[in-house]
Amino acid sequence: MKDIPPRYNPKDHEESIYSKWENSGLFHQETDSSKKPFTVAIPPPNITGILHMGHALNNTLQDILIRWKRMQGNASLWVPGTDHAGIATQNVVERSLREKGVTRQMLGREKFVDEVWKWREEYGNTIIMQLKRLGASCDWERTRFTMDKGLSEAVLEAFVRLYDKGLIYRGNYIINWCTRCQTALSDEEAPHKDVEGKLYYILYPFKESAEGVVVATTRPETMLGDVAVAVNPKDRRYKKLIGKKLILPIIGKEIEIIADDFVDKKFGTGAVKVTPAHDSNDFEMSKRHGLEPVKIMRPDGKMNENSVRFNGLDRFEARRLIVAELEEKKLLVKIEKHEHAVGHCYRCNTVIEPYLSLQWFVKMKPLAEPAIEAVKSGKIKFYPKRWTKVYLNWMENIKDWCISRQIWWGHRLPVYYCKKCDAVIVSKIKPDKCASCNSGDIYQDEDVLDTWFSSWLWPFSTLGWPEKTKDLEYFYPTSVLVTAPEILFFWVARMIMSGEEFIKEIPFSDVYIHGTVRDASGKKMSKSFGNVIDPLDIIDGFGADALRFSIVSITATGQDVFLSKDKFEIGRNFANKIWNASRFVLMNVGAQEHKSTRAQVKDLSIADRWILSRLNRTIEEATRALKNYRFNEAEGLIYDFFWHDFCDWYVEMVKPQITGERIGDGAQRAEEILIDVLENSLKLLHPFMPFVTEAIWQNIKERESIMVAVWPEADKHYIDKKIESDMEIAKDIIVNIRNIRSDMNIPHSKKIIVNLVPLKQGAGSVLADSMGYVKNLAQLDEIAIKDAGFKKPKSSLSAITENFNIFIPLEGVIDVEAEKARLAKKQDLLKQQLVFAERKLKDRNFMDHAPENVVKAEQEKAAKIREQIDRLGTTMKDL
């Protein structure tokens, strides 16, 4: 047979195997009416992204499903692609321009966008290349990008349809404003973080007297934009003050005390300053009371002309100075420490400013209804199902979605305005003239859409929508979405809404949500923490299969994953084990043609029947686990079977037949079964460890790829509980004998004799078939089953199992007298230890003063020593 090195070196195989796969076209999937489709749309990574462990986990799981289904004979399609990631990408390109001393404003919109495209040509496919190293079997011919022509078309179509339905509107509202990115953000893009802040109590004096009302605020600088002070109408303290006038400090403006139910009597002083342009509650209040908002800040976070002498100062600097000024004027009553949640930009972590601004929104309630129903009715299922509640809770409290962004990289809103009459025209293409006044002076809205406005169309836009394509017809809805919990609201929920809205059909029936990848201490892996384990380093050092296997092995359904580098040794070692077990099989039996016809069950040995039972049980259970997205369970079952059943036991059992004398026709059958079990194991392993299984497969069958081998089906009549438990009896005896050998230091080369006395009716005949294996694996000279009257021979050790009493005469095997002496010496030593321990336990001083647990430990120690002494005593008597 071929020369197979005794170590699996991933570097020798991965690259060539992957390019073979790519060239073979096996990743590509066309519509095929003879097959059932299985479709997965990749969560498109950002073009700025580089592969991290989260991606590695996410894509490994998808690849497992895709490869498994492909082997099961489905038309298995994995649609890959990338996301243009508006703000993130714009930031990255701006940063690299800045290094050359260029700002985007210097370039102007058009040139800047050109720069971004150039950047994306150069770096935007990095992550795609990295996915290939992981072994991802995506249909690369179908790679999509959210800014592609087709997908952009889908975005415009979606916008126009929603607008025509009245589900998109424009308006002045308080939105989340990032002063660094200088754009509006959706609520999801401005996650709240707990911050240790301060609560400032400020006196607003009455118009007529130095007395006044104290208000509490966390953002004192916003007082410059105050238009009122509000109290709860039921608050006795303030009831009679309602309608009175106050003088707004610093500004000197007159403001009124108003009454509003929103105000919480118990918080702060029960009086709240009203700043409609910089707080959403205040904005709502101002609408109720007909108050005009006053903006005091510019988009860059600096104070504006309404801020009198603070004009031009940064908001936090202004805060500091205003507090100082209030203190000086004795208007600052007190400052309290105050922990509260503050929004932060999800891209740059800048503190979000609630900001009054004219933006575009999607009305979400009508879209949410069918999406809620889809999950409630069970049409869409979450795995694990606890996410259902999280999803429903969010959907039922959904708020309108701010979709306009004040950046340049992205899909420009298909909205046009007439310069002459201010008419708003929403259209996929620029209209020639205004529909209402016929003017040709028309310009397009400057804003672009939220990145997620294109991603939410992903499951169908990638299949050609809005065109009615064959692909869409055949592959949609997709089968399962595999994703991380972080983007449940951003993406998963919105895709369900868009699917229902635009296709009238759910985008996927299953949502598998895996855990977050964290480091060993539980922190999220991120570049800024410096705790990143680079998947490519792991692939270089351990191999892609090792990375895949290990990351799945430590992923219980939906649990977070705690990673450290040494975990990848599990996968590397296993890949090597697979390689070497295969090497053994191929070197010994590979030369002959594998016959698929199996011998009749009755002709098989007990070992053969046992391994076939275990194999078929494993096939059955692993397949069921995969069906339920229990990846680590499936993998664990296959691992245990392959390593602990096949390698540890079966291979060892048949070794003498294979490598030795080849007695009888058992050898031939064992060879057939060896290769059969090996092939089936490789198939089971392939979705998890594609490279090593393919490398071995190519050694067995030169042409065909294991990718398209048929996934094994469990043949139930091989599954035999009786055989399995019979084998356990034999294994138990072997382990007990080995145990005695180990205890007595009997070398492997020393053959011994064993007598078995059955303890149960029929135990002897059950064992009859496996006597040979016991003899062989326990290195025995002779093994005999004796009857119940059998007398324990002199100088022998015994062990009791459930079914047998095992006697091993040791006369002539070891020097009995010397062994007795050795054990006696050991016993003496223990006895001495016991004396010390007991002395301690009788020591008044110790017993009275030592802590309870120490005393207990001491007692346990003594008990253990006593037990050991007894055991040695029995052994010595037996000898």
Place this chain on the structure above:
RNA sequence: GGGCGGUUGGCGCAGCCUGGUUAGCGCGCCACGUUGACAUCGUGGAGGUCACUGGUUCGAGUCCAGUACCGCCCACCA
């Protein structure tokens, strides 16, 4: 404020959905081993009152209720 997850040998985790042999796995530890697949290995061993309290049950690591600690997510009390 609401919701969710975790707590199992020295360490990292399965097992809980579907209650029932002796609670598994990997690492680490101890002893032995170069028996022609594999030292990225083999054989054997030590090590666990399954966080706590109560309940359901013939039987609970597994189901129910509560407590404690750790972690995550959501939320406009300024």
